[in-house]
Amino acid sequence: MSPVTTLSDIQRIKAIVGASSGNLVEWFDFYVYSFFSIYFAHIFFPQGDVTTQLLQTAGVFAAGFLMRPIGGWLFGFIGDRFGRKKSMIISVYIMCFGSLVIAFLPGYNQIGLFAPILLLLVRMLQGLSxxxxxxxxxxxxxxxxxxxxxxxYASFQYVTLIGGQLMAVLTVVILQQLLDNESLRAWGWRIPFLIGAVLSIVALWLRKSLHETSDEAQRTNKNAGSLVYLLRYHWRPFIKVIGITAGGSLSFYTFTTYMQKYLINSVGLDAKTSSMLMTGALLLFMVLQPIAGALSDKMGRKASVIIFAVGLALFTVPIMVYLSTVTSLVLIFLLIFLALVICSFYTAVSGILKAELFPPQLRALGVGLPYAIGNAIFGGSAEFIALVLKQKGMESSFFWYVTAMGIVVLLISITLPNKKAVEKL
Known part of the structure; x- marks a missing residue:
């Protein structure tokens, strides 16, 4: 019998809140880097124009993603062999440490090349987490x-993930109101990293009270957390998770983190207006998650992912191209929201869809590692590729790239078993 079989609904809700709190802090810390990079890029990369500086910080952002497969393997192994709870607690500790270091990290003018090198190393550590x-x-x-x-219930993973983004962009908006641009560029950008470190303490406290969901039999199974066993006997779902994550992560980061820079760099909005628009859009995006998650309980995860893939393939290019031509803030907001509605059919079911493909003794590893691989290659490189193509005058090529990945997800999602079939595995 599962160790959580006898839990009441109230206990389950408390467990979701506890797990979600750490998730929120993790992603707040991670996204603060992206949203505040326009203010600290010159601190670590003083040479070049604005686009070049953003490109360099985006490169560091992508490097953090390259550590994710290692983190997916390491913490997946810990989660399957020693328990989900222990894995989640350790990850928050690491993220807290990384944010604290960045908050006090000297710039290029103080320590020269060590500044961007240390920034890179800390971001890689956070990527592991x-x-x-x-x-x-x-x-x-x-x-x-x-x-x-x-x-x-599983949709709340992205509720808190988006909540972390929302907290990050809200922090931008608040600090923009309290501090002038010069202060933000000089020292104000350090404040959110301190906030993230403090919030981690609360998350750690909440996570320590979680009920463990794996049982002793699962953790002591000789194949628990085994990468060799996973790749030998469950390679098909492994590959499918990579493919679905590739398109899902690419679209998610395109319409969230990169979107803010696109509004400034290509649409021509100022930083404050861009932040306000993204704050409103992310808030609605967060509210959409449990709605889309509940829909998936009715129509199935497969149908949800197919809707996402078709929407991504059909609407990415029209939305992004039209955004660069309109001047109405209302229309700009509606276009962003449309893109996020499409994404919701992936984000709300992302975790549960993948978890249902693997047996309990391999679940944390089976979900975490292929997700991290797809996310690192396609999600982490989204901003970098977009900015490189913009520099070369080929920005629209990036939109077609996202469209092509939507088609890939569609082809994979057609092969997915329905939920009833999965339950028999």
Missing amino acids: VGGEYGASATYMSEIATEGKKGF
Whole structure:
């Protein structure tokens, strides 16, 4: 019997909140870097124009993603062999340390090349942490939820992930109101990293009270957390998770983190207006997650992902091209929101869809590692590729790239088993 079988609904809700709190802090810390990079890029990369500086900080952002597969493997192994709870606690500790270091890290003018090198190393450490967070928390939420409501409960992983983004962009908006541009560029950008480190303490406290969802038999299984066994006997779902994550992550980062820079760099909006628009859009995006998750409980995860893939393939180019031509802020907001509605059919079911493809003794690793690989290659490089193509005058090529990945997801999603078939595995 599962160790959480006898939990009451109240206990399950508390467990979701506890797991989600750490997820929120992890992603707040991670996205603060992206949203505040326009203010600290010159601190670590003083040479070149604005686009060049953003390109360099985006490169560091992408490097953090390259550590995710290692984090996905390491924390997936810990989650399957020693428990989901332990894996999630360690990941928050690492993220807290990284944010604290960045908050006090000297710039290029103080320590020269050591500044960007240390920034890179810390971001890689945080990438390790986030790479491990996804698999453990997705597995935990899928296991703590009751049958028939798994999509709804599991959707809160992206509620908190988006909530972390929202907190990051809200921090931008608040600091923009309290500090002038010169102060933000000089020292104000350090404040959110301090906030993230402090919030981690609360998340650690909440996570320590979580109920473990794996049992002793699963953790002591000789194949628990085994990468060799996973690749030998479960390579098909492994490959499918990579492919679905590739398109899902690419679109997610395109319409969230890169979108803010696109509004400034290509649409021509100022930083404050861009931040306000993204704050409103992310808030609605967050609210959409449990709605889309509940829908997946009715129509199935497969149907949800197919809707996402078709929407991504059909609407990416029109939305992004039209954004660069309109001047109405209302229309700009609606276009961003449309893109996020499409994404919701992926984000709400992302964790539960993948968790249902693997047996319990391999679930954290099976979800975390292929997700981290797809996310690192396609999600982490999204901003970098977009900015490189913009520099070369080929910005629209990036939109077609996102469209092509939507087609890839569609082809994979057609081969997915329906939920009833998955339950028999």
